[in-house]
Amino acid sequence: MKDPDASPSAAGYGYQYERALYRIFTAPNAQTRFGIETADDVEEISQTATGSRRVSEQAKLSVQPRKNPLQDSSKNLWKTLRIWLNGLAAARKEHEELQFLLVTNRVLKKGTLAMRLSDALSKQDVADAVVALRTHAAGMTGKPGEIARDVIAYSDADLAFLIEHMSIEDGQLNAQMKQRVIASLHLPEDAVANAEDIYHGLVGFLFDHCQETWVARKSFWTTAQPYYNKRQALVEAFMNGPWEPLPFEKTEFAEWAEKIDPADMLFVEQLTKINMPKNLLMKQFGFYCAAYSERIRLLESGGVLSKDFDLAERVLSDRWEAIHDRHQLDNMTSLDDYGTADYKSVMTKTLFPETFPMKVGRVNSTAQYLFSGTYHRMANADGTHSPIHWHRDAPTSEDES
Template structure:
């Protein structure tokens, strides 16, 4: 249940701002100079080689009827206040700047906002300017009269929000007002948060595999939110722009991951937390490693590989990227490769007597583990070399079964059976 003070609409507004910025950059010309800054000079700032676009975004939800943008709408005047302060402080050149008010509301027919639409047949900046100047003057005059009347009665009245907003525009010089209005473009009835997905997908449709469009969209959105978050964490005024070429490069890297001969990777640098390391200490694959008397760091690397491979495989299954019994077939292939290696290893002189004593068993087991850690058998042929952790982690997942079909120490199954028998007695 929402309250008058609910943060939901505000949070949705922030998400809308971030997602619309992605659409803006996707729509930008193929120009390496184009770049986006979130919460820079404005909600969204698009920089080009010879132009600057500042966007104010207004998102409306929860109304039975579509919200409207009238001459007295606070959305209009809040944007005008921000832009009026910008032009007064000379933060940007009005002759090279486009000021865009993007709103999910509908501009009322014949209103100031309707006359600032980009469509040639509707746009009339001269009339819009006259009406803004008149409205600002009338509102200021009425506010002054109201304050004077209250003062005569020994009272004090607080100006309304609209009365405060119009004074900033009204304080500009006529030439500044004209430059400001001529730079404004109103984009009304913009897609809501729920409807932004489709225009973004339309931009990806021409490059993404048809049957993987949803996954490509989700993958790109994850990268975009992470990139914007990194930008917002920078010190105020030090925001690093997200360039069009960076976005294009990311798309170019994502698309091949969804070809038939490859699977996407998301967890190549994922780090399990300390609780995860502790929770896995009793797992079968860790017990196997303990039998080889390894140092703690090597075991942590194995846990890391297990964690990353498990996360990748879970996401592939969740996103329905796997075909048939692909994972089962992959594990069967890994198991056979292990069997072949273990069967030929005793033919090497240094491992020919590997069952004679405990030290020989340890040497043999460590050599098998070395082979696993050096292995890279991709689940699909075009997997990148950096996805080798999937092979290592998958081996540890197979080694984690109650009766593991792969093991390192040659007598591990015997030792495990002895422990089970002792526990039963």
């Protein structure tokens, strides 16, 4: 890698976008304003009954599982305190309420200096925290020591005010920030399956807005409303646009294969009659189970109706009949004179095209299991309005001997 420090830095910027989105979708109201890379990593300003409230957030991501990014003598901790103290006087004049929030994805131990500052609630706790801050700073050296000396140059009153109004959210809440953002979106049930795509759409939307602003050499500020609008547009796009079926391996085909006896399936008898090899027959049985599972899931979702499946089966039936007609025409053979080779030829052309297109309501599928499994359901003639067959006669005892 060209620069081993580049990836953690890039990850840290990504973490800020996640934190900004979380704040946007948990905002007090749609008019709340948000800044990224302004006075802090993320700022939130909202109106209260008595004035304005500002939340100043510093986000510290660690990509090392066991590393505490807020150790007692870490630059992260002391630089954050210095940033907040440098802007404290101006912020107190401008805003009625202030909150300072330090966020990390790592779990911090109780008793560390950072947690002592965060946990200081009573006046005595705050006073003790000020002493602890000054005591620790006195023993620090190097660049962190220089930053610490800048911090303790402020008055006890300023340090106490900052400690009273600061808190830390550690990895107990923020280890899985993407999931926390997705939960804050409050997606309708029909859009939950596309939650990650919606999340990615919002991250990209925020990134584009930031880039446009920063390229123009301006500070990035926005309200929550554009992101509420974008979330709604993404939800509608996924809910009203075409759906895709689950991949074969994510269906419940294995569970249904345990419940269904292949010997009870008419389509299995018919495929056996035309000598389909056992391994291919069991593969087709798996397709049938997967298609059955997906049919149930789609119907229960409410997004696909029984009539949609009826129409899809009608289309498949028309295709099967056309293949039959072509076979009879090419071979000058009537249906009554079909032998095993004729049935096998029609079955092969029906089940093994180059692609497997199928439309069921809003579902646009190219999944082989749904295509073939639906055909087998139609061959079973159980509940379908468009029955077909792979062979018209069930195996006889003579055939099975």
